[in-house]
Amino acid sequence: MSLTDLSLSEAAAGVAKGEFTALELTEATLSRIDAINPKLNAFIRVDADIARAEAARIDDKRAKGATLGPLAGVPLAHKDMYYRAGKPTTCGSKIRRTFEPTVTATALVRLADAGAVYLGGLNMAEFAFGPTGHNEHFGACRNPWDPSRITGGSSSGSGSATGGRLCFGALGSDTGGSIRLPAGFCGLAGMKPTQTRVSRHGVMGLSFSLDNVGPLTRTVLDNAMLLAAIAGADPDDPTASDMPVADYAAAAANPKARGVRVGVARGYFEDDADLEALAARDAALGALKAAGATLVEVDVGDMRRINALAAATMGPEAATLHAHWIRERREDYGAQMLARAEPGFRFSAVDYLSALQLRPRIVAEFCQRVFGACDILLAPTCNVATPAIEATDVGAGQGFESVISRLSRCTRPFNYLTLPGLAMPTPDAVLGMPGSIQLIGRPFAEADLYSLGAAYEAETGFSKRSPDL
Amino acid sequence: MTETKADEPFPGIVYTPEAAARADRAQAAVRAAILDRGGVSLFDTEPDHLHKTLRKLAEGSAS
Numbered sequence: 001m002s003l004t005d006l007s008l009s010e011a012a013a014g015v016a017k018g019e020f021t022a023l024e025l026t027e028a029t030l031s032r033i034d035a036i037n038p039k040l041n042a043f044i045r046v047d048a049d050i051a052r053a054e055a056a057r058i059d060d061k062r063a064k065g066a067t068l069g070p071l072a073g074v075p076l077a078h079k080d081m082y083y084r085a086g087k088p089t090t091c092g093s094k095i096r097r098t099f100e101p102t103v104t105a106t107a108l109v110r111l112a113d114a115g116a117v118y119l120g121g122l123n124m125a126e127f128a129f130g131p132t133g134h135n136e137h138f139g140a141c142r143n144p145w146d147p148s149r150i151t152g153g154s155s156s157g158s159g160s161a162t163g164g165r166l167c168f169g170a171l172g173s174d175t176g177g178s179i180r181l182p183a184g185f186c187g188l189a190g191m192k193p194t195q196t197r198v199s200r201h202g203v204m205g206l207s208f209s210l211d212n213v214g215p216l217t218r219t220v221l222d223n224a225m226l227l228a229a230i231a232g233a234d235p236d237d238p239t240a241s242d243m244p245v246a247d248y249a250a251a252a253a254n255p256k257a258r259g260v261r262v263g264v265a266r267g268y269f270e271d272d273a274d275l276e277a278l279a280a281r282d283a284a285l286g287a288l289k290a291a292g293a294t295l296v297e298v299d300v301g302d303m304r305r306i307n308a309l310a311a312a313t314m315g316p317e318a319a320t321l322h323a324h325w326i327r328e329r330r331e332d333y334g335a336q337m338l339a340r341a342e343p344g345f346r347f348s349a350v351d352y353l354s355a356l357q358l359r360p361r362i363v364a365e366f367c368q369r370v371f372g373a374c375d376i377l378l379a380p381t382c383n384v385a386t387p388a389i390e391a392t393d394v395g396a397g398q399g400f401e402s403v404i405s406r407l408s409r410c411t412r413p414f415n416y417l418t419l420p421g422l423a424m425p426t427p428d429a430v431l432g433m434p435g436s437i438q439l440i441g442r443p444f445a446e447a448d449l450y451s452l453g454a455a456y457e458a459e460t461g462f463s464k465r466s467p468d469l
Numbered sequence: 470m471t472e473t474k475a476d477e478p479f480p481g482i483v484y485t486p487e488a489a490a491r492a493d494r495a496q497a498a499v500r501a502a503i504l505d506r507g508g509v510s511l512f513d514t515e516p517d518h519l520h521k522t523l524r525k526l527a528e529g530s531a532s
Contacts, residue, residue, distance in 0.1 A: 243523075360522040363523070444523070
């Protein structure tokens, strides 16, 4: 067994116990990147020298008997939109190919404080605006379970690199499903936390009202460890919530399904679905029942309207951020990115503000309707089988909107609803590829999701499966 | 002779007919969603309404 086969928590424990050094772990990971990344195109940039220096510092601290953080010596890589002062951050774009920020993202500072080693920047959809994993400037990212298939996006490299064992975990970002979709397609756990749970300081924005920072990992405990390191209030981001941060790792270490009422989301989430994806969802429900959960049917209401309001929120916000470059550097955008950003200019101020001002009421109504009947809601992460890269390489051509909306229809509403969502693989494959469900909780109920998620993981053993690369 | 005016929703942003059609569809869906809230006034909303709501919901006492 290679060191890169370890989970994040196992790798951290191995460094802490002195079973191997942080540098040995980092060298094993860099060797794996050299061997496998050409197949996956998961990395935009590998910062090997930085990684080796950081790992050596961890080993030095350990040798001196210093207290190590919970992630000490663990190599991570992140979607290439997390700023590091003075280091390139491309945002998956031509426009920012040589951009060097002047600040470092709070999330990266916190991971470094916990001892994590930084490997480099990961591939992503251009400006995080796409659910497939295509990128006109850096090339399509490839799925470790079948490199001819999409990774999902926009955190494509985060899914591919973590699934392919090129790193032990990764940060993604989620504005309409961009953590949960690549986690789903690449057979991983992916958490979109509650809106405002994690600071966005030093993170490229797409839609400030809907953007979320969160981790993709192989196991639920790994995921909880990463969220624990980055969650919480931040003086550099006044929008980050000061709600207390629960002990996520403890929750993941204490699986609990017995007595938990799991609501089954049907209707909208089953429309236009592949039957195989629904069968995999049903197998996931069966696993939760076997673990002791009680399944209940719930009425989720009109999700189409919520999806439209998400568009009214994201459209003007993204259009505002990109207006200058769309005017001045139009030719430097990929065709699909441009076609998706342009409708945002059409919405009126009243359209936009109505969507924002309706949001608290709609969130409250949804929570009362759904969480009055269950503790945690279950829905497919995506209700179609993983498409081929070629089949979804549609750019801005005929039918591109339906390709995009079909992939993100199950995730996008929960961004408008602010709710935390934990994506995890289904027990059964969907046409030979990982399937995925998402557990949705009340605001700030991430610990409950981790606890139920850990019970589901124990029942299904999903984190024991790995792709053959 | 009538001159056709460019569809320019923001200075320097000119829609092609296809882009205009996409934008119109998106806006129509949004307005339908807003109007579907039928008769709900937004007069009594506050700037931090969302944060207050999330906090209450987290405590299980949303109203």
